[in-house]
Amino acid sequence: MKYVDEFRNPEAVARLVEAIRQRAAALPPRQHPWQLMEICGGHTHTIFRFGLDQLLPDNIEFIHGPGCPVCVLPQSVIDQAVALAQRPDTLLCSYGDAMRVPGHHGSLLQARADGARVQVIYSPRDALDMARRHPDTQVVFLAIGFETTAPATALAIRAAAREGLTNFCVLCHLVLIEPPLRALLADPDLRIDGFVGPGHVSLVTGNAPFEFIPAEHHKPVVISGFEPVDLLQSVLLLLEQLQQGQARIEIQYRRVATTQGNPGARAPVDDVFEPAPLAEWRGLGKLPRSGLQLRPGYQAFDATHLLPDSPAPGTLPTADSTTEADPRCRCAAVLSGKLKPGQCPLFGRECTPDTPLGALMVSSEGACAAWYQYRHQGPAHGAH
Amino acid sequence: MARTERISLAQGSGGEPMQRLLRELIWPVFANPILARQEDQARLAFELQPGEQLAFTTDSFVVTPLQFPGGDIGSLAVQGTLNDLAVGGAVARYLSCGLIIEEGLPVALLRDLCLSLAKTARDAGVQVVTGDTKVVPRGAADGLFINTSGLGIIPAGINIGTHRLAAGDSLVVSGPIGEHGAAILASRQELAITGDLRSDCANLSPLIQTLLPNAGLHALRDMTRGGLNAVLHEFAEAAGATAVIDESAVPVRPAVQGLCELLGLDPLQLACEGRLLAVVAPDHAEHLLQCLQAHPMGQGAAIIGRLTPKRNVPVILNGLYGIERALPPVSGELLPRIC
Numbered sequence: 121m122k123y124v125d126e127f128r129n130p131e132a133v134a135r136l137v138e139a140i141r142q143r144a145a146a147l148p149p150r151q152h153p154w155q156l157m158e159i160c161g162g163h164t165h166t167i168f169r170f171g172l173d174q175l176l177p178d179n180i181e182f183i184h185g186p187g188c189p190v191c192v193l194p195q196s197v198i199d200q201a202v203a204l205a206q207r208p209d210t211l212l213c214s215y216g217d218a219m220r221v222p223g224h225h226g227s228l229l230q231a232r233a234d235g236a237r238v239q240v241i242y243s244p245r246d247a248l249d250m251a252r253r254h255p256d257t258q259v260v261f262l263a264i265g266f267e268t269t270a271p272a273t274a275l276a277i278r279a280a281a282r283e284g285l286t287n288f289c290v291l292c293h294l295v296l297i298e299p300p301l302r303a304l305l306a307d308p309d310l311r312i313d314g315f316v317g318p319g320h321v322s323l324v325t326g327n328a329p330f331e332f333i334p335a336e337h338h339k340p341v342v343i344s345g346f347e348p349v350d351l352l353q354s355v356l357l358l359l360e361q362l363q364q365g366q367a368r369i370e371i372q373y374r375r376v377a378t379t380q381g382n383p384g385a386r387a388p389v390d391d392v393f394e395p396a397p398l399a400e401w402r403g404l405g406k407l408p409r410s411g412l413q414l415r416p417g418y419q420a421f422d423a424t425h426l427l428p429d430s431p432a433p434g435t436l437p438t439a440d441s442t443t444e445a446d447p448r449c450r451c452a453a454v455l456s457g458k459l460k461p462g463q464c465p466l467f468g469r470e471c472t473p474d475t476p477l478g479a480l481m482v483s484s485e486g487a488c489a490a491w492y493q494y495r496h497q498g499p500a501h502g503a504h
Numbered sequence: 505m506a507r508t509e510r511i512s513l514a515q516g517s518g519g520e521p522m523q524r525l526l527r528e529l530i531w532p533v534f535a536n537p538i539l540a541r542q543e544d545q546a547r548l549a550f551e552l553q554p555g556e557q558l559a560f561t562t563d564s565f566v567v568t569p570l571q572f573p574g575g576d577i578g579s580l581a582v583q584g585t586l587n588d589l590a591v592g593g594a595v596a597r598y599l600s601c602g603l604i605i606e607e608g609l610p611v612a613l614l615r616d617l618c619l620s621l622a623k624t625a626r627d628a629g630v631q632v633v634t635g636d637t638k639v640v641p642r643g644a645a646d647g648l649f650i651n652t653s654g655l656g657i658i659p660a661g662i663n664i665g666t667h668r669l670a671a672g673d674s675l676v677v678s679g680p681i682g683e684h685g686a687a688i689l690a691s692r693q694e695l696a697i698t699g700d701l702r703s704d705c706a707n708l709s710p711l712i713q714t715l716l717p718n719a720g721l722h723a724l725r726d727m728t729r730g731g732l733n734a735v736l737h738e739f740a741e742a743a744g745a746t747a748v749i750d751e752s753a754v755p756v757r758p759a760v761q762g763l764c765e766l767l768g769l770d771p772l773q774l775a776c777e778g779r780l781l782a783v784v785a786p787d788h789a790e791h792l793l794q795c796l797q798a799h800p801m802g803q804g805a806a807i808i809g810r811l812t813p814k815r816n817v818p819v820i821l822n823g824l825y826g827i828e829r830a831l832p833p834v835s836g837e838l839l840p841r842i843c
């Protein structure tokens with residue numbers, strides 16, 4: 121754990137906080153705080169777990185972005201997963217993250233309690249092993265995530281194809297990071313001044329998905345690691361750019377991420393997947409070319425074929441799928457930095473982690489859920 | 505019985521196959537004069553002295569895999585129940601043991617687990633005096649479930665329990681936390697993580713006996729399911745107080761921390777099976793800590809925080825950078841984060 125300790129070191133954190141304070145004081149004064157969006161749910165988690173937001177000076181704020189794949193999972197995908205799990209000969213394999221996400225008829229956890237076969241796994245390889253060991257069982261892997269999880273999924277599908285496995289398939293809701301950011305930045309009232317980029321995604325993609333942010337919107341991006349020191353260093357780099365009126369992509373997470381990313385990880389993804397014409401995002405609606413679907417050569421591994429009213433390949437189910445569960449839901453305003461989670465009228469009342477109405481309350485990485493968990497009744501910030 | 509033999513439903517039928525299982529496997533393993541009477545109840549000659557109290561507890565053990573680094577379901581079923589007695593200050597005397605066996609369990613494995621159970625009991629100086637064996641159809645149990653109940657005596661003059669908790673008390677853990685939960689997670693087939701992870705499961709009684717003379721000792725609890733977090737919430741609620749703990753003071757071994765980072769879990773919520781939380785009057789805390797550290801099972805002990813007058817949440821974690829945050833109670837099953 122030496123590796124991690126070094127990036128959590130309290131003295132290093134204190135030094136960075138002081139440097140941030142000085143930088144922030146040098147920024148031009150204005151009415152509302154400078155807002156920095158951390159795109160990735162992993163960053164949101166670190167910020168709340170270590171209370172980093174409370175270490176920042178008053179004129180700097182974190183805005184919690186759309187980069188949690190569980191939060192943006194539409195209910196319709198959970199419904200499909202539940203339907204598959206309820207088939208008598210099928211075992212549904214899911215990351216732990218997706219187990220609690222409610223669909224229209226309950227979550228995978230509830231489905232399992234009702235007798236459906238659902239298994240928590242840690243990587244697509246585990247699901248593949250299940251299929252190898254249980255040839256009589258149809259194993260369905262619920263593939264969610266951004267560019268980070270896509271390579272392992274692609275490799276599992278390729279292995280299944282090579283081995284001629286007929287009892288392994290994938291319910292695919294892999295999504296891409298650039299389209300939701302484009303949608304967000306298209307909002308003319310957007311208040312965000314800079315972006316903390318997701319280190320794990322960049323390690324696969326490189327800078328490409330973020331290049332339009334400085335180029336088209338003149339806002340800085342710093343690709344960041346996930347430890348407290350990483351995040352604070354990234355904030356400092358963002359403030360330097362803001363102070364100098366610059367906007368470019370910088371990589372703080374040099375020990376892992378590069379400008380080019382990892383072509384070796386992208387190759388299997390490009391081989392197995394192609395962009396889907398339309399993907400649905402909880403809280404953001406339908407975004408063109410924002411998700412991945414299996415290429416024609418790999419259609420045999422598409423689990424939607426097992427569903428009773430399976431849609432034609434390349435189209436996504438539209439049947440009463442809800443993107444905004446409640447008209448009062450303010451997820452979009454929270455995502456674009458206009459509202460704090462606690463200012464949503466549903467927060468902590470109708471909308472709680474046990475009864476999430478909006479995307480941001482679904483997983484512990486979601487802005488509202490993290491806010492609820494750590495801050496709702498929190499000692500330092502009793503009110504919301 | 506052949507090495508490859510597996511348990512069959514017939515062995516739960518009550519007829520000759522069952523008698524044979526009991527005769528050849530169960531009774532020899534647990535042999536003692538009370539059990540040897542083969543009666544439907546164990547008759548125990550207890551004579552309580554004035555001020556002594558009987559302590560009685562029961563617990564059921566379900567764990568996958570049945571054998572894991574540092575222990576198995578047999579030793580766990582004894583230690584768990586002994587610890588439940590010990591944290592009340594009781595000296596354990598007798599155990600019951602109920603086995604619910606899934607059809608198909610290898611007989612050799614059952615024998616190993618029963619031997620481990622019996623040895624753990626013998627080492628602790630307690631007898632398994634009554635029991636029950638059932639066989640259930642394949643799929644109705646996960647290999648083997650064990651229920652144990654324990655009977656012990658609390659000596660006169662021992663008075664510890666949640667009724668004595670008070671704001672101001674110090675919170676002391678007996679060693680690094682989360683090791684059982686981490687070892688179990690790591691040894692699951694799907695995970696195939698190797699590393700320096702062993703369950704901490706142990707009989708806490710010898711350690712607790714050294715603590716009981718401390719006049720400031722208010723309460724003890726072994727941290728099992730839900731880990732330190734769950735015990736802190738229980739104690740805070742019982743005391744009508746808020747527990748404030750210092751993140752940097754809580755001992756966690758690097759291997760456990762590493763697994764937690766990998767899976768997105770919190771060591772504070774992982775089960776322990778051989779660690780306790782002691783609540784002690786503040787002026788007796790240092791002495792209690794020395795007693796713990798002097799014992800082989802308490803070498804990693806640490807004072808981690810205190811009970812304070814009630815605030816708006818039951819448990820507060822004082823983070824590495826001096827930022828306080830609410831520590832929410834464990835909700836349901838621990839689900840690792842991947843994405």
Ligand code: SF4
Binds near residue numbers: 476488
């Ligand atoms: S409280 Fe619920 S509905 Fe409101 S913004 Fe948060 S997630 Fe959306």
